[in-house]
Amino acid sequence: MKPTVRTLLERADLALTLLTDDVLLDPAALDTAVPWVHSSDLADPAPFLEPGQVLLTTGTQFGVDAGHDDPAGFEAYVERLAGAGISALGFGTEVVRAGTPTLLVEACARHGVPLFEVPYRTPFIRVARTVAALNADDSNARQAWALQAQRAISLAALRPDGLGATLAELSARLGTWVGLVDAAGALDREAPAGGLAQPALGEVVGEARSMLRRGQRASRTLEAGASVGAPQRMTLQTLGAGGALRGVLAIGDSPSSTRRAARS
Structure with a gap:
Protein backbone atom coordinates (compact mmCIF):
# COMPACT_ATOMS: atom_id res chain seq x y z
CA MET A 1 0.00 0.00 0.00
CA LYS A 2 1.32 3.42 -0.95
CA PRO A 3 2.07 5.81 1.92
CA THR A 4 -0.44 8.53 2.73
CA VAL A 23 -13.43 18.27 10.07
CA LEU A 24 -12.22 21.18 7.94
CA LEU A 25 -10.42 18.91 5.47
CA ASP A 26 -11.67 17.08 2.43
CA PRO A 27 -12.63 13.54 3.53
CA ALA A 28 -9.92 12.09 1.27
CA ALA A 29 -7.22 14.62 2.16
CA LEU A 30 -5.35 12.37 4.56
CA ASP A 31 -5.62 9.30 2.34
CA THR A 32 -4.05 10.62 -0.85
CA ALA A 33 -0.93 8.72 -1.91
CA VAL A 34 2.31 10.58 -1.18
CA PRO A 35 4.95 10.11 -3.91
CA TRP A 36 7.71 12.13 -2.26
CA VAL A 37 8.69 14.44 0.60
CA HIS A 38 10.42 17.74 -0.11
CA SER A 39 11.87 20.23 2.37
CA SER A 40 12.29 23.94 1.73
CA ASP A 41 12.31 27.25 3.58
CA LEU A 42 11.79 29.28 0.41
CA ALA A 43 9.12 31.97 0.60
CA ASP A 44 7.63 30.47 -2.57
CA PRO A 45 8.55 26.79 -3.05
CA ALA A 46 5.51 26.15 -5.27
CA PRO A 47 7.47 26.18 -8.58
CA PHE A 48 9.59 23.29 -7.28
CA LEU A 49 6.74 21.11 -6.04
CA GLU A 50 4.64 18.45 -7.73
CA PRO A 51 1.06 17.48 -6.86
CA GLY A 52 0.77 15.00 -4.01
CA GLN A 53 4.09 15.81 -2.40
CA VAL A 54 4.50 16.61 1.29
CA LEU A 55 6.46 19.78 2.05
CA LEU A 56 8.50 20.17 5.24
CA THR A 57 9.73 23.54 6.51
CA THR A 58 11.33 25.01 9.63
CA GLY A 59 9.77 28.42 8.97
CA THR A 60 12.90 30.48 8.37
CA GLN A 61 10.99 32.35 5.66
CA PHE A 62 8.58 33.69 8.28
CA GLY A 63 11.23 35.22 10.48
CA VAL A 64 12.14 34.58 14.11
CA ASP A 65 10.06 37.21 15.86
CA ALA A 66 6.47 36.00 16.19
CA GLY A 67 5.46 39.50 17.22
CA HIS A 68 6.07 40.73 13.68
CA ASP A 69 4.25 37.96 11.82
CA ASP A 70 2.36 39.11 8.74
CA PRO A 71 -1.07 37.44 8.35
CA ALA A 72 -1.14 38.27 4.64
CA GLY A 73 2.25 36.62 4.18
CA PHE A 74 1.08 33.36 5.73
CA GLU A 75 -2.13 33.48 3.70
CA ALA A 76 -0.27 33.97 0.43
CA TYR A 77 2.24 31.23 1.30
CA VAL A 78 -0.42 28.60 1.99
CA GLU A 79 -2.46 29.70 -1.01
CA ARG A 80 0.53 29.02 -3.25
CA LEU A 81 1.05 25.59 -1.69
CA ALA A 82 -2.62 24.71 -2.11
CA GLY A 83 -2.38 25.76 -5.75
CA ALA A 84 0.61 23.46 -6.20
CA GLY A 85 -1.53 20.54 -4.97
CA ILE A 86 0.60 19.38 -2.04
CA SER A 87 -0.75 16.61 0.18
CA ALA A 88 0.35 18.24 3.43
CA LEU A 89 2.70 20.71 5.08
CA GLY A 90 4.93 19.70 7.95
CA PHE A 91 6.38 22.33 10.30
CA GLY A 92 9.59 21.51 12.16
CA THR A 93 9.56 23.05 15.61
CA GLU A 94 12.32 24.23 17.97
CA VAL A 95 14.68 25.00 15.06
CA VAL A 96 13.62 28.56 14.26
CA ARG A 97 10.30 28.76 16.09
CA ALA A 98 9.11 27.34 19.39
CA GLY A 99 5.94 25.69 18.17
CA THR A 100 4.01 26.13 14.94
CA PRO A 101 2.83 29.69 14.13
CA THR A 102 -0.87 30.14 14.84
CA LEU A 103 -1.27 32.17 11.66
CA LEU A 104 0.05 29.23 9.66
CA VAL A 105 -2.41 26.85 11.33
CA GLU A 106 -5.30 29.19 10.55
CA ALA A 107 -4.24 29.71 6.92
CA CYS A 108 -3.94 25.95 6.33
CA ALA A 109 -7.40 25.44 7.81
CA ARG A 110 -8.88 28.04 5.46
CA HIS A 111 -7.28 26.45 2.40
CA GLY A 112 -7.89 22.83 3.40
CA VAL A 113 -4.19 21.98 3.58
CA PRO A 114 -3.32 19.33 6.21
CA LEU A 115 -0.68 20.77 8.55
CA PHE A 116 1.29 18.61 10.96
CA GLU A 117 3.98 19.41 13.48
CA VAL A 118 7.36 17.69 13.29
CA PRO A 119 9.08 17.53 16.69
CA TYR A 120 12.74 18.50 16.99
CA ARG A 121 13.74 14.89 17.65
CA THR A 122 12.40 13.79 14.24
CA PRO A 123 14.80 14.74 11.43
CA PHE A 124 13.18 15.67 8.14
CA ILE A 125 15.30 13.01 6.43
CA ARG A 126 13.59 10.34 8.54
CA VAL A 127 10.18 11.41 7.21
CA ALA A 128 11.50 11.40 3.64
CA ARG A 129 13.15 7.99 4.03
CA THR A 130 9.96 6.55 5.50
CA VAL A 131 7.96 7.62 2.45
CA ALA A 132 10.66 6.35 0.08
CA ALA A 133 10.80 2.97 1.85
CA LEU A 134 7.01 2.55 1.86
CA ASN A 135 6.80 3.41 -1.84
CA ALA A 136 9.55 0.89 -2.57
CA ASP A 137 7.72 -1.78 -0.58
CA ASP A 138 4.52 -1.02 -2.50
CA SER A 139 6.32 -1.26 -5.84
CA ASN A 140 7.92 -4.59 -4.88
CA ALA A 141 4.58 -5.96 -3.73
CA ARG A 142 2.93 -4.96 -7.00
CA GLN A 143 5.67 -6.62 -9.03
CA ALA A 144 5.40 -9.80 -6.96
CA TRP A 145 1.61 -9.80 -7.41
CA ALA A 146 1.94 -9.31 -11.16
CA LEU A 147 4.38 -12.22 -11.49
CA GLN A 148 2.17 -14.51 -9.40
CA ALA A 149 -0.91 -13.50 -11.37
CA GLN A 150 0.86 -14.04 -14.68
CA ARG A 151 1.94 -17.52 -13.63
CA ALA A 152 -1.53 -18.44 -12.36
CA ILE A 153 -3.23 -17.21 -15.54
CA SER A 154 -0.69 -19.05 -17.72
CA LEU A 155 -1.38 -22.29 -15.86
CA ALA A 156 -5.13 -21.71 -16.15
CA ALA A 157 -4.79 -21.50 -19.92
CA LEU A 158 -3.45 -25.09 -19.95
CA ARG A 159 -6.60 -26.54 -18.36
CA PRO A 160 -9.21 -28.40 -20.46
CA ASP A 161 -11.41 -25.29 -20.73
CA GLY A 162 -8.43 -22.97 -21.04
CA LEU A 163 -10.38 -19.85 -22.02
CA GLY A 164 -12.99 -20.21 -19.29
CA ALA A 165 -10.35 -21.03 -16.70
CA THR A 166 -8.28 -18.04 -17.77
CA LEU A 167 -11.22 -15.65 -17.39
CA ALA A 168 -12.08 -17.15 -14.00
CA GLU A 169 -8.50 -16.79 -12.79
CA LEU A 170 -8.29 -13.22 -14.08
CA SER A 171 -11.55 -12.35 -12.34
CA ALA A 172 -10.35 -13.88 -9.08
CA ARG A 173 -7.00 -12.12 -9.20
CA LEU A 174 -8.52 -8.72 -9.94
CA GLY A 175 -11.53 -9.20 -7.71
CA THR A 176 -13.92 -8.00 -10.40
CA TRP A 177 -16.21 -9.07 -13.23
CA VAL A 178 -14.62 -10.17 -16.52
CA GLY A 179 -16.51 -10.91 -19.71
CA LEU A 180 -15.69 -11.97 -23.26
CA VAL A 181 -17.84 -10.87 -26.20
CA ASP A 182 -17.21 -13.00 -29.29
CA ALA A 183 -16.71 -11.82 -32.87
CA ALA A 184 -20.44 -12.07 -33.53
CA GLY A 185 -21.21 -9.66 -30.69
CA ALA A 186 -22.60 -12.20 -28.22
CA LEU A 187 -21.47 -12.65 -24.63
CA ASP A 188 -19.41 -15.82 -24.91
CA ARG A 189 -18.60 -16.26 -21.21
CA GLU A 190 -18.16 -14.33 -18.01
CA ALA A 191 -16.66 -14.70 -14.56
CA PRO A 192 -18.22 -14.85 -12.15
CA ALA A 193 -21.38 -16.03 -13.88
CA GLY A 194 -24.14 -13.47 -13.42
CA GLY A 195 -21.67 -11.08 -11.84
CA LEU A 196 -22.80 -8.10 -13.89
CA ALA A 197 -26.50 -7.25 -13.78
CA GLN A 198 -28.67 -5.43 -16.28
CA PRO A 199 -28.69 -2.78 -17.60
CA ALA A 200 -24.91 -2.62 -17.16
CA LEU A 201 -24.38 -5.94 -18.92
CA GLY A 202 -26.43 -4.85 -21.92
CA GLU A 203 -24.50 -1.60 -22.16
CA VAL A 204 -21.17 -3.43 -22.12
CA VAL A 205 -22.27 -5.87 -24.83
CA GLY A 206 -23.72 -3.00 -26.88
CA GLU A 207 -20.48 -1.03 -26.74
CA ALA A 208 -18.51 -4.17 -27.63
CA ARG A 209 -20.67 -4.70 -30.70
CA SER A 210 -20.08 -1.09 -31.74
CA MET A 211 -16.32 -1.61 -31.45
CA LEU A 212 -16.52 -4.82 -33.50
CA ARG A 213 -18.50 -3.11 -36.26
CA ARG A 214 -15.75 -0.52 -36.65
CA GLY A 215 -13.31 -3.38 -37.23
CA GLN A 216 -10.37 -1.52 -35.74
CA ARG A 217 -8.24 -2.30 -32.74
CA ALA A 218 -9.39 -0.08 -29.90
CA SER A 219 -10.00 0.27 -26.19
CA ARG A 220 -12.85 2.04 -24.42
CA THR A 221 -13.81 3.02 -20.90
CA LEU A 222 -17.51 2.84 -20.11
CA GLU A 223 -19.54 3.88 -17.07
CA ALA A 224 -22.07 1.06 -17.27
CA GLY A 225 -25.29 1.19 -15.27
CA ALA A 226 -25.18 4.96 -14.76
CA SER A 227 -28.83 5.26 -15.89
CA VAL A 228 -30.01 3.45 -12.74
CA GLY A 229 -27.65 5.23 -10.40
CA ALA A 230 -25.18 2.36 -10.04
CA PRO A 231 -22.29 3.24 -12.38
CA GLN A 232 -19.56 0.67 -12.82
CA ARG A 233 -16.43 1.60 -14.72
CA MET A 234 -15.63 -0.98 -17.38
CA THR A 235 -12.60 -1.22 -19.65
CA LEU A 236 -13.15 -2.81 -23.05
CA GLN A 237 -10.31 -4.00 -25.29
CA THR A 238 -10.62 -5.54 -28.74
CA LEU A 239 -8.87 -8.84 -29.41
CA GLY A 240 -7.17 -9.68 -32.69
CA ALA A 241 -5.81 -7.67 -35.58
CA GLY A 242 -7.61 -4.79 -37.25
CA GLY A 243 -10.00 -6.07 -39.91
CA ALA A 244 -10.09 -9.50 -38.28
CA LEU A 245 -11.21 -8.86 -34.69
CA ARG A 246 -11.79 -12.00 -32.62
CA GLY A 247 -13.85 -10.36 -29.88
CA VAL A 248 -13.78 -7.87 -27.02
CA LEU A 249 -12.53 -8.40 -23.48
CA ALA A 250 -14.40 -6.41 -20.82
CA ILE A 251 -13.00 -5.93 -17.32
CA GLY A 252 -14.61 -4.08 -14.46
CA ASP A 253 -12.66 -1.87 -12.08
CA SER A 254 -11.45 -3.75 -9.04
CA PRO A 255 -12.66 -2.47 -5.63
CA SER A 256 -9.20 -0.99 -4.92
CA SER A 257 -9.19 0.82 -8.26
CA THR A 258 -12.63 2.24 -7.54
CA ARG A 259 -11.43 3.58 -4.19
CA ARG A 260 -8.36 5.15 -5.79
CA ALA A 261 -10.50 6.86 -8.41
CA ALA A 262 -12.82 8.20 -5.72
CA ARG A 263 -9.86 9.71 -3.85
CA SER A 264 -8.29 11.33 -6.88
Missing part, protein backbone atom coordinates in the same frame (compact mmCIF):
# COMPACT_ATOMS: atom_id res chain seq x y z
CA VAL A 5 -0.47 11.46 5.12
CA ARG A 6 -2.51 9.29 7.49
CA THR A 7 0.17 6.60 7.27
CA LEU A 8 2.79 9.10 8.42
CA LEU A 9 0.61 10.44 11.23
CA GLU A 10 0.02 6.92 12.56
CA ARG A 11 3.72 6.05 12.81
CA ALA A 12 4.87 6.31 16.41
CA ASP A 13 8.53 6.58 15.37
CA LEU A 14 7.83 9.86 13.56
CA ALA A 15 5.70 11.39 16.35
CA LEU A 16 3.93 13.78 13.99
CA THR A 17 0.91 15.75 15.24
CA LEU A 18 -1.92 16.89 12.98
CA LEU A 19 -2.74 20.53 13.69
CA THR A 20 -5.50 21.04 11.11
CA ASP A 21 -8.92 19.99 12.36
CA ASP A 22 -9.82 17.06 10.11
Whole structure:
Protein backbone atom coordinates (compact mmCIF):
# COMPACT_ATOMS: atom_id res chain seq x y z
CA MET A 1 0.00 0.00 0.00
CA LYS A 2 1.32 3.42 -0.95
CA PRO A 3 2.07 5.81 1.92
CA THR A 4 -0.44 8.53 2.73
CA VAL A 5 -0.47 11.46 5.12
CA ARG A 6 -2.51 9.29 7.49
CA THR A 7 0.17 6.60 7.27
CA LEU A 8 2.79 9.10 8.42
CA LEU A 9 0.61 10.44 11.23
CA GLU A 10 0.02 6.92 12.56
CA ARG A 11 3.72 6.05 12.81
CA ALA A 12 4.87 6.31 16.41
CA ASP A 13 8.53 6.58 15.37
CA LEU A 14 7.83 9.86 13.56
CA ALA A 15 5.70 11.39 16.35
CA LEU A 16 3.93 13.78 13.99
CA THR A 17 0.91 15.75 15.24
CA LEU A 18 -1.92 16.89 12.98
CA LEU A 19 -2.74 20.53 13.69
CA THR A 20 -5.50 21.04 11.11
CA ASP A 21 -8.92 19.99 12.36
CA ASP A 22 -9.82 17.06 10.11
CA VAL A 23 -13.43 18.27 10.07
CA LEU A 24 -12.22 21.18 7.94
CA LEU A 25 -10.42 18.91 5.47
CA ASP A 26 -11.67 17.08 2.43
CA PRO A 27 -12.63 13.54 3.53
CA ALA A 28 -9.92 12.09 1.27
CA ALA A 29 -7.22 14.62 2.16
CA LEU A 30 -5.35 12.37 4.56
CA ASP A 31 -5.62 9.30 2.34
CA THR A 32 -4.05 10.62 -0.85
CA ALA A 33 -0.93 8.72 -1.91
CA VAL A 34 2.31 10.58 -1.18
CA PRO A 35 4.95 10.11 -3.91
CA TRP A 36 7.71 12.13 -2.26
CA VAL A 37 8.69 14.44 0.60
CA HIS A 38 10.42 17.74 -0.11
CA SER A 39 11.87 20.23 2.37
CA SER A 40 12.29 23.94 1.73
CA ASP A 41 12.31 27.25 3.58
CA LEU A 42 11.79 29.28 0.41
CA ALA A 43 9.12 31.97 0.60
CA ASP A 44 7.63 30.47 -2.57
CA PRO A 45 8.55 26.79 -3.05
CA ALA A 46 5.51 26.15 -5.27
CA PRO A 47 7.47 26.18 -8.58
CA PHE A 48 9.59 23.29 -7.28
CA LEU A 49 6.74 21.11 -6.04
CA GLU A 50 4.64 18.45 -7.73
CA PRO A 51 1.06 17.48 -6.86
CA GLY A 52 0.77 15.00 -4.01
CA GLN A 53 4.09 15.81 -2.40
CA VAL A 54 4.50 16.61 1.29
CA LEU A 55 6.46 19.78 2.05
CA LEU A 56 8.50 20.17 5.24
CA THR A 57 9.73 23.54 6.51
CA THR A 58 11.33 25.01 9.63
CA GLY A 59 9.77 28.42 8.97
CA THR A 60 12.90 30.48 8.37
CA GLN A 61 10.99 32.35 5.66
CA PHE A 62 8.58 33.69 8.28
CA GLY A 63 11.23 35.22 10.48
CA VAL A 64 12.14 34.58 14.11
CA ASP A 65 10.06 37.21 15.86
CA ALA A 66 6.47 36.00 16.19
CA GLY A 67 5.46 39.50 17.22
CA HIS A 68 6.07 40.73 13.68
CA ASP A 69 4.25 37.96 11.82
CA ASP A 70 2.36 39.11 8.74
CA PRO A 71 -1.07 37.44 8.35
CA ALA A 72 -1.14 38.27 4.64
CA GLY A 73 2.25 36.62 4.18
CA PHE A 74 1.08 33.36 5.73
CA GLU A 75 -2.13 33.48 3.70
CA ALA A 76 -0.27 33.97 0.43
CA TYR A 77 2.24 31.23 1.30
CA VAL A 78 -0.42 28.60 1.99
CA GLU A 79 -2.46 29.70 -1.01
CA ARG A 80 0.53 29.02 -3.25
CA LEU A 81 1.05 25.59 -1.69
CA ALA A 82 -2.62 24.71 -2.11
CA GLY A 83 -2.38 25.76 -5.75
CA ALA A 84 0.61 23.46 -6.20
CA GLY A 85 -1.53 20.54 -4.97
CA ILE A 86 0.60 19.38 -2.04
CA SER A 87 -0.75 16.61 0.18
CA ALA A 88 0.35 18.24 3.43
CA LEU A 89 2.70 20.71 5.08
CA GLY A 90 4.93 19.70 7.95
CA PHE A 91 6.38 22.33 10.30
CA GLY A 92 9.59 21.51 12.16
CA THR A 93 9.56 23.05 15.61
CA GLU A 94 12.32 24.23 17.97
CA VAL A 95 14.68 25.00 15.06
CA VAL A 96 13.62 28.56 14.26
CA ARG A 97 10.30 28.76 16.09
CA ALA A 98 9.11 27.34 19.39
CA GLY A 99 5.94 25.69 18.17
CA THR A 100 4.01 26.13 14.94
CA PRO A 101 2.83 29.69 14.13
CA THR A 102 -0.87 30.14 14.84
CA LEU A 103 -1.27 32.17 11.66
CA LEU A 104 0.05 29.23 9.66
CA VAL A 105 -2.41 26.85 11.33
CA GLU A 106 -5.30 29.19 10.55
CA ALA A 107 -4.24 29.71 6.92
CA CYS A 108 -3.94 25.95 6.33
CA ALA A 109 -7.40 25.44 7.81
CA ARG A 110 -8.88 28.04 5.46
CA HIS A 111 -7.28 26.45 2.40
CA GLY A 112 -7.89 22.83 3.40
CA VAL A 113 -4.19 21.98 3.58
CA PRO A 114 -3.32 19.33 6.21
CA LEU A 115 -0.68 20.77 8.55
CA PHE A 116 1.29 18.61 10.96
CA GLU A 117 3.98 19.41 13.48
CA VAL A 118 7.36 17.69 13.29
CA PRO A 119 9.08 17.53 16.69
CA TYR A 120 12.74 18.50 16.99
CA ARG A 121 13.74 14.89 17.65
CA THR A 122 12.40 13.79 14.24
CA PRO A 123 14.80 14.74 11.43
CA PHE A 124 13.18 15.67 8.14
CA ILE A 125 15.30 13.01 6.43
CA ARG A 126 13.59 10.34 8.54
CA VAL A 127 10.18 11.41 7.21
CA ALA A 128 11.50 11.40 3.64
CA ARG A 129 13.15 7.99 4.03
CA THR A 130 9.96 6.55 5.50
CA VAL A 131 7.96 7.62 2.45
CA ALA A 132 10.66 6.35 0.08
CA ALA A 133 10.80 2.97 1.85
CA LEU A 134 7.01 2.55 1.86
CA ASN A 135 6.80 3.41 -1.84
CA ALA A 136 9.55 0.89 -2.57
CA ASP A 137 7.72 -1.78 -0.58
CA ASP A 138 4.52 -1.02 -2.50
CA SER A 139 6.32 -1.26 -5.84
CA ASN A 140 7.92 -4.59 -4.88
CA ALA A 141 4.58 -5.96 -3.73
CA ARG A 142 2.93 -4.96 -7.00
CA GLN A 143 5.67 -6.62 -9.03
CA ALA A 144 5.40 -9.80 -6.96
CA TRP A 145 1.61 -9.80 -7.41
CA ALA A 146 1.94 -9.31 -11.16
CA LEU A 147 4.38 -12.22 -11.49
CA GLN A 148 2.17 -14.51 -9.40
CA ALA A 149 -0.91 -13.50 -11.37
CA GLN A 150 0.86 -14.04 -14.68
CA ARG A 151 1.94 -17.52 -13.63
CA ALA A 152 -1.53 -18.44 -12.36
CA ILE A 153 -3.23 -17.21 -15.54
CA SER A 154 -0.69 -19.05 -17.72
CA LEU A 155 -1.38 -22.29 -15.86
CA ALA A 156 -5.13 -21.71 -16.15
CA ALA A 157 -4.79 -21.50 -19.92
CA LEU A 158 -3.45 -25.09 -19.95
CA ARG A 159 -6.60 -26.54 -18.36
CA PRO A 160 -9.21 -28.40 -20.46
CA ASP A 161 -11.41 -25.29 -20.73
CA GLY A 162 -8.43 -22.97 -21.04
CA LEU A 163 -10.38 -19.85 -22.02
CA GLY A 164 -12.99 -20.21 -19.29
CA ALA A 165 -10.35 -21.03 -16.70
CA THR A 166 -8.28 -18.04 -17.77
CA LEU A 167 -11.22 -15.65 -17.39
CA ALA A 168 -12.08 -17.15 -14.00
CA GLU A 169 -8.50 -16.79 -12.79
CA LEU A 170 -8.29 -13.22 -14.08
CA SER A 171 -11.55 -12.35 -12.34
CA ALA A 172 -10.35 -13.88 -9.08
CA ARG A 173 -7.00 -12.12 -9.20
CA LEU A 174 -8.52 -8.72 -9.94
CA GLY A 175 -11.53 -9.20 -7.71
CA THR A 176 -13.92 -8.00 -10.40
CA TRP A 177 -16.21 -9.07 -13.23
CA VAL A 178 -14.62 -10.17 -16.52
CA GLY A 179 -16.51 -10.91 -19.71
CA LEU A 180 -15.69 -11.97 -23.26
CA VAL A 181 -17.84 -10.87 -26.20
CA ASP A 182 -17.21 -13.00 -29.29
CA ALA A 183 -16.71 -11.82 -32.87
CA ALA A 184 -20.44 -12.07 -33.53
CA GLY A 185 -21.21 -9.66 -30.69
CA ALA A 186 -22.60 -12.20 -28.22
CA LEU A 187 -21.47 -12.65 -24.63
CA ASP A 188 -19.41 -15.82 -24.91
CA ARG A 189 -18.60 -16.26 -21.21
CA GLU A 190 -18.16 -14.33 -18.01
CA ALA A 191 -16.66 -14.70 -14.56
CA PRO A 192 -18.22 -14.85 -12.15
CA ALA A 193 -21.38 -16.03 -13.88
CA GLY A 194 -24.14 -13.47 -13.42
CA GLY A 195 -21.67 -11.08 -11.84
CA LEU A 196 -22.80 -8.10 -13.89
CA ALA A 197 -26.50 -7.25 -13.78
CA GLN A 198 -28.67 -5.43 -16.28
CA PRO A 199 -28.69 -2.78 -17.60
CA ALA A 200 -24.91 -2.62 -17.16
CA LEU A 201 -24.38 -5.94 -18.92
CA GLY A 202 -26.43 -4.85 -21.92
CA GLU A 203 -24.50 -1.60 -22.16
CA VAL A 204 -21.17 -3.43 -22.12
CA VAL A 205 -22.27 -5.87 -24.83
CA GLY A 206 -23.72 -3.00 -26.88
CA GLU A 207 -20.48 -1.03 -26.74
CA ALA A 208 -18.51 -4.17 -27.63
CA ARG A 209 -20.67 -4.70 -30.70
CA SER A 210 -20.08 -1.09 -31.74
CA MET A 211 -16.32 -1.61 -31.45
CA LEU A 212 -16.52 -4.82 -33.50
CA ARG A 213 -18.50 -3.11 -36.26
CA ARG A 214 -15.75 -0.52 -36.65
CA GLY A 215 -13.31 -3.38 -37.23
CA GLN A 216 -10.37 -1.52 -35.74
CA ARG A 217 -8.24 -2.30 -32.74
CA ALA A 218 -9.39 -0.08 -29.90
CA SER A 219 -10.00 0.27 -26.19
CA ARG A 220 -12.85 2.04 -24.42
CA THR A 221 -13.81 3.02 -20.90
CA LEU A 222 -17.51 2.84 -20.11
CA GLU A 223 -19.54 3.88 -17.07
CA ALA A 224 -22.07 1.06 -17.27
CA GLY A 225 -25.29 1.19 -15.27
CA ALA A 226 -25.18 4.96 -14.76
CA SER A 227 -28.83 5.26 -15.89
CA VAL A 228 -30.01 3.45 -12.74
CA GLY A 229 -27.65 5.23 -10.40
CA ALA A 230 -25.18 2.36 -10.04
CA PRO A 231 -22.29 3.24 -12.38
CA GLN A 232 -19.56 0.67 -12.82
CA ARG A 233 -16.43 1.60 -14.72
CA MET A 234 -15.63 -0.98 -17.38
CA THR A 235 -12.60 -1.22 -19.65
CA LEU A 236 -13.15 -2.81 -23.05
CA GLN A 237 -10.31 -4.00 -25.29
CA THR A 238 -10.62 -5.54 -28.74
CA LEU A 239 -8.87 -8.84 -29.41
CA GLY A 240 -7.17 -9.68 -32.69
CA ALA A 241 -5.81 -7.67 -35.58
CA GLY A 242 -7.61 -4.79 -37.25
CA GLY A 243 -10.00 -6.07 -39.91
CA ALA A 244 -10.09 -9.50 -38.28
CA LEU A 245 -11.21 -8.86 -34.69
CA ARG A 246 -11.79 -12.00 -32.62
CA GLY A 247 -13.85 -10.36 -29.88
CA VAL A 248 -13.78 -7.87 -27.02
CA LEU A 249 -12.53 -8.40 -23.48
CA ALA A 250 -14.40 -6.41 -20.82
CA ILE A 251 -13.00 -5.93 -17.32
CA GLY A 252 -14.61 -4.08 -14.46
CA ASP A 253 -12.66 -1.87 -12.08
CA SER A 254 -11.45 -3.75 -9.04
CA PRO A 255 -12.66 -2.47 -5.63
CA SER A 256 -9.20 -0.99 -4.92
CA SER A 257 -9.19 0.82 -8.26
CA THR A 258 -12.63 2.24 -7.54
CA ARG A 259 -11.43 3.58 -4.19
CA ARG A 260 -8.36 5.15 -5.79
CA ALA A 261 -10.50 6.86 -8.41
CA ALA A 262 -12.82 8.20 -5.72
CA ARG A 263 -9.86 9.71 -3.85
CA SER A 264 -8.29 11.33 -6.88
